[in-house]
Amino acid sequence: MLAFALAVGTASVPFDVRHYQLLLQPELATRSVRGEERIDLDLLANGREIAFDAGALQVDEIRLRGRALQFRREDKRLIVDLGVEQPVQRRLSLQIRYHGMPKFGLEFHPEAGEIYTIFSTSQWMVAVDAPSQRATLDLSVVLPNSWRAVGTGDAVLIHHLDRDHDVRRWRLTTPMPSYVYGFVAGDLERAALPENGVALDLLADAAHAQRARTVFAATADVLSFFAEKAGVPYPHRRYSQAVVVDTIGQELAGLSLLSDAYVDDAANGKRTVGLIAHETAHQWWGNAVTCRDWNEFWLNEGMATFMTAAYLQHHDGEAAYVEAVNGWRERIDALRAKGADKPLVFPDWNKPSGDDRAVVYQKGAYFLHVLRGELGEKAFWQAIRDYTRAHMNASVQTRDLQQAMELASGRDLSALFNEWAYGARP
Structure with missing residues (x-):
């Protein structure tokens, strides 16, 4: 696992979340939620304050070894005062109670009888949003017993809570980024x-x-x-x-x-x-092999977009692949015409525009198509396999993909990666 450090003042402590355990009680009619959560983490330095992402959730209480802790909000961040300076490598288990009415991240549809999660996990549980932070999850959700549900992880036996409600539970035993946690439940x-x-x-x-x-x-x-x-x-x-x-x-x-x-x-x-x-x-590509931070998001979305076209080539024939490639090229040309082209590796990924997303998705996919043409089928797909095997359940940077491509082809690809990934192509 990789550590996550949040720079909130000089006292913020880098830490590594190991495990989340959550009992979530969503209420469809009021579009609200209550949660009881345990977060197990290791401190990676001496210090007193740690910080999480918590969206707009209202935190009611945080406890450490039975003792109530002080905490404060800084925008969407939850800053926790551990009470005294804690030593490096200390394993801590925080108990957190909270409630809220998520505006996004947890979708409520009373008219259809559905509740489901989409992307912004810290809108419905206290977490660390950074894609490099991987942890296991034990997720329990209180739901109407007439509903069907699926969640992230292996399903555990249903617990009957009362006449109308069950507790559905899933255990994710492979550490994963928190943004891929979630569930779907409803009249399905x-x-x-x-x-x-x-x-x-x-x-x-x-x-x-x-x-x-x-x-x-x-x-x-x-x-x-x-x-x-x-x-x-x-x-x-x-x-x-x-x-x-x-x-x-x-x-x-x-x-x-x-x-x-x-x-x-x-x-x-x-x-x-x-x-x-x-x-x-x-x-x-995205969940198991994950970009280390959001400014290299193309490693998730450009790869998935390219692999989709590769599957369409297999499923529907060569014309389907060519059509996808032509679409990417046209989008890149449009970006360049309006001066919106950027390197695939962004300096930051704050409030990305539609054009920024086109860079990540379409330009990222097109660059992989270029590499496929440059390396040839055998070397290119060997590189994809080597890259994926080497980094399963880990975080990656663009240089990891470049290394795999160079080793498989025996070529120095610095010029191509500088042109497409690190500097906008003229």
Whole structure:
């Protein structure tokens, strides 16, 4: 694991979160949440204050070894005073109680009977948002007992709380970044999918379940394709997909979310399997092999965009790949024409624009296409396998990908990486 250090004053202590344990009680009617959380962490220096991300959550109490701690808010940060200076390598377990009404991150849809998480984990639990910070998770959620649910990690036996509610529980035993934690729950049906060595779950509401079976039928083939390209098997025991009211698509650990509208459009022939492939690709590139910080986000999204096109080449033929490449090139040309082109490695990733996202997604994918052409099929795919195997369940920087490409090809690729990744191409 990599450490996370937050520069909040001179007394902030770098630390490494090892494990989160959470009992979450969402309330659909009021769009609110209550949480009881334990965070196990190791201090990496002597000090007294540590800091977390906590969105707009209202923290009620923090305890350490039964003693109440002082804390304060600095915007979305939660600064915790440990009471006395603590020594380096001390293992601490903080107990936190909180409540709130998340505006995003935790989606409430009373009209559809659905609750689900999207990306901003610190909006519904106290966490560290940095992608380099990996920890295990024990997640319990209080839900109506008539609902179905899937979450990140392996499902644990359901605990019946009362006549109307169950506690659903999942354990994620492989350390993962907190932004891929989450769950989907609601008045949903399970739809069976063809399997090929990986257990599959598909949840959708009654209006979309039958169509979803058809739309998601290629899931097993998608998983097999990426496992072969990665040189690493799918990294979880089960892969779940859920069709929810509204999302542009979201990857979580062992779970992906797509929208009702996506299923409707795909069933009517308006879209392809591409978005399913994109979110599935993240199970390797993004979730397991994760950018070290957000300014190298292209290593997540550019890779998933490229791998989606590679799958479409396999699934639909060469023309589908060429169409994707042409689309990337056109978007890059448009960026350059308006002076919005940037290096793939950003100086920072604060309030990114739509053009910035195009750099990360489309330009990132196109650069991988360029590398594929330069290295040839054998060396390029060997590099992808070597890179993925070497950095599974770890954080990466662009230089890690460059090293893999150079070792596989026996070539110095500094000029290409300087041109595309580190400096905007003329």
